Amino acid sequence: MAGSPSLDALEQTANRLRIDILEMINVAGSGHPGGSLSAIDLITAIYGLVLKHDPKNPEDPDRDRFILSKGHGVPALYAVMAEHGYFDRALLPTLRKLGSPLQGHPVRGMLPGIEACTGSLGQGLSIAVGVAIGARMDKKAFRAFCVMGDGEIQEGQVWEAAMSAGKLKLDNVIGILDFNKAQIDGLVEDVMPIEPVEAKWQSFGWKTRRINGHDFAQIAEALTWATTPEGAPKMIVADTIKGKGVSFMESAVLSWHGSAPTRAQCDQAVLEIRAKLAGHDLPVSLSGKNAGAKS
Amino acid sequence: MSETISIKPKATRQAFGESLARLGGEYPNIVVLDADLSKSTKSELFAKKYPERFVELGIAEQNMLGVAAGLSLAGKNAFCCSFACFLAGRFETIKISVAYPNSNVKMIGTHAGVGIGPDGYSQMGLEDLALLRTLPGMQVFQPADEIECIQIMEYLATLVGPAYLRLTRQELTPMHTAAYRFVPGKLDVVAEGKDVAIFATGGPTMHAVRAREILKGAGIDAAVVNVPSIKPFDDAGVQAWSKRVPLIVTVEDHNILGGMGGAVAEALAGASGDRARLLRHGIPDVFGESGEPEDLYTKFKLDAEGITSVVREALGR
Numbered sequence: 091m092a093g094s095p096s097l098d099a100l101e102q103t104a105n106r107l108r109i110d111i112l113e114m115i116n117v118a119g120s121g122h123p124g125g126s127l128s129a130i131d132l133i134t135a136i137y138g139l140v141l142k143h144d145p146k147n148p149e150d151p152d153r154d155r156f157i158l159s160k161g162h163g164v165p166a167l168y169a170v171m172a173e174h175g176y177f178d179r180a181l182l183p184t185l186r187k188l189g190s191p192l193q194g195h196p197v198r199g200m201l202p203g204i205e206a207c208t209g210s211l212g213q214g215l216s217i218a219v220g221v222a223i224g225a226r227m228d229k230k231a232f233r234a235f236c237v238m239g240d241g242e243i244q245e246g247q248v249w250e251a252a253m254s255a256g257k258l259k260l261d262n263v264i265g266i267l268d269f270n271k272a273q274i275d276g277l278v279e280d281v282m283p284i285e286p287v288e289a290k291w292q293s294f295g296w297k298t299r300r301i302n303g304h305d306f307a308q309i310a311e312a313l314t315w316a317t318t319p320e321g322a323p324k325m326i327v328a329d330t331i332k333g334k335g336v337s338f339m340e341s342a343v344l345s346w347h348g349s350a351p352t353r354a355q356c357d358q359a360v361l362e363i364r365a366k367l368a369g370h371d372l373p374v375s376l377s378g379k380n381a382g383a384k385s
Numbered sequence: 386m387s388e389t390i391s392i393k394p395k396a397t398r399q400a401f402g403e404s405l406a407r408l409g410g411e412y413p414n415i416v417v418l419d420a421d422l423s424k425s426t427k428s429e430l431f432a433k434k435y436p437e438r439f440v441e442l443g444i445a446e447q448n449m450l451g452v453a454a455g456l457s458l459a460g461k462n463a464f465c466c467s468f469a470c471f472l473a474g475r476f477e478t479i480k481i482s483v484a485y486p487n488s489n490v491k492m493i494g495t496h497a498g499v500g501i502g503p504d505g506y507s508q509m510g511l512e513d514l515a516l517l518r519t520l521p522g523m524q525v526f527q528p529a530d531e532i533e534c535i536q537i538m539e540y541l542a543t544l545v546g547p548a549y550l551r552l553t554r555q556e557l558t559p560m561h562t563a564a565y566r567f568v569p570g571k572l573d574v575v576a577e578g579k580d581v582a583i584f585a586t587g588g589p590t591m592h593a594v595r596a597r598e599i600l601k602g603a604g605i606d607a608a609v610v611n612v613p614s615i616k617p618f619d620d621a622g623v624q625a626w627s628k629r630v631p632l633i634v635t636v637e638d639h640n641i642l643g644g645m646g647g648a649v650a651e652a653l654a655g656a657s658g659d660r661a662r663l664l665r666h667g668i669p670d671v672f673g674e675s676g677e678p679e680d681l682y683t684k685f686k687l688d689a690e691g692i693t694s695v696v697r698e699a700l701g702r
Binding site for chain 2: 151155197198199205206207208209210213214215216217218219220221222223224225227228230232234246247250251253254257258
């Protein structure tokens with residue numbers, strides 16, 4: 091794509107947005123940091139490299155549709171959307187607050203650019219399939235991207251959707267699995283194992299590729315592959331780390347699914363991330379104007 | 386009372402299928418989905434005419450609902466069809482994928498109520514009205530004959546937003562003329578009366594019309610009010626009727642909890658001063674069962690004789 095940012099710049103952007111995610115959830119006092127941090131590199135890359143979208147015209151009929159089926163990871167999406175100018179960054183600290191368009195899970199109709207209501211897991215891929223069928227009917231080039239969680243694909247509807255995309259050979263559907271290995275009640279492999287995950291998707295008629303979901307070279311290469319039509323839907327299985335970028339979250343993945351960091355924890359996390367960002371632009375602090383609001 | 390016109394009895398699912406196939410020519414943004422029941426829901430009539438705008442999604446109703454929401458996101462007016470029970474059974478998907486984002490999705494639930502007959506309770510939608518009418522923005526309709534079904538379909542062809550249409554497997558005797566005009570959110574007064582008002586919807590409505598004749602023979606002057614619009618609901622119309630008659634009897638092939646009778650009860654609860662007593666008649670919070678449709682309508686007192694007896698008992702006459 092012409093004018094694409096360099097992969098290094100994208101990686102730095104994703105790291106800056108990690109700070110936004112942590113600050114947002116800290117200010118909100120609740121939310122899902124682990125799964126937001128595992129998905130932020132993927133979402134940053136999708137919006138930065140392949141998604142055809144125009145923040146100034148969010149209902150462009152020819153846009154690609156991005157659906158965050160794992161709706162609890164929405165702080166990552168809000169951070170990326172603010173970065174692209176869908177709304178003012180000043181809204182970020184309103185996450186989960188009464189009256190905010192930044193609902194705890196994404197709501198179409200409250201925030202331009204949000205394509206679906208998700209958060210009740212397992213529903214997003216069906217919507218992506220419908221978008222793709224609509225594009226095909228109208229001979230349009232737009233595509234549907236759907237980011238799912240690993241625990242999420244325990245939902246039966248996902249496999250109904252997978253079967254239908256396979257039947258219809260929808261090569262304008264791109265699935266991305268944020269395989270961060272943990273869910274609320276424990277490790278995915280203990281709660282309800284999903285492996286061999288690539289074989290499952292392949293048996294439903296999908297082409298698959300497995301990558302390190304935090305390696306921007308691999309993400310970029312996989313997105314190029316996924317957006318090259320080859321007569322079948324494609325699934326990128328991205329191995330990720332829950333809480334990626336924050337050492338105390340990475341080392342305790344089961345503790346950071348749905349708990350907000352305290353002010354002190356947030357400060358420590360931000361320090362870690364800023365160390366990696368040395369020499370790069372730093373984000374405006376979200377906590378400044380909300381200092382003392384919640385910690 | 387409307388003059389009965391000389392068209393034959395027809396199942397509203399059949400009227401729907403014919404109407405959809407006709408509307409498909411007029412509205413290119415209409416697309417149709419089915420889940421392995423297109424022969425029964427009659428969506429096959431559209432499928433044969435517009436195969437490029439029909440998608441067979443197999444026995445996977447929740448995916449069909451989500452796909453419909455996705456088609457809405459791609460600019461379509463997506464009609465998805467199955468038995469009433471199999472759609473309402475996917476309530477969570479309807480709630481989040483269809484209703485919440487105000488998707489342009491029309492859900493067509495056929496084979497409503499005990500009227501499906503021998504297949505038994507597992508195939509009977511008896512809770513669908515109660516479920517669907519709790520969703521903000523969802524519109525819910527149920528025609529009493531072919532003409533009304535056609536007019537509701539014309540409304541749904543241009544409505545942008547979610548709606549549910551409840552249809553019968555069994556044939557319904559015409560009760561409207563071509564001059565009839567369906568109005569969303571309004572009651573349809575079929576016949577005036579002063580002793581009791583029978584509010585009926587869907588399959589049993591034609592029986593309510595005949596019950597009126599039987600009641601007349603017993604000296605009871607019954608009004609018959611058809612209720613095609615379950616949501617939006619004509620609260621003011623119901624409240625006005627509650628001032629004009631001493632008794633309202635609601636009649637529906639649906640659980641008496643939460644359906645049309647429930648909507649009437651809620652409207653009456655908001656009426657101040659003297660008002661009519663309400664008797665909600667329908668499937669009395671029990672499961673359905675197998676049997677011929679006529680036998681089931683007799684058992685549940687949804688045929689003309691049954692409705693007559695329910696009204697007479699309530700009036701004590």
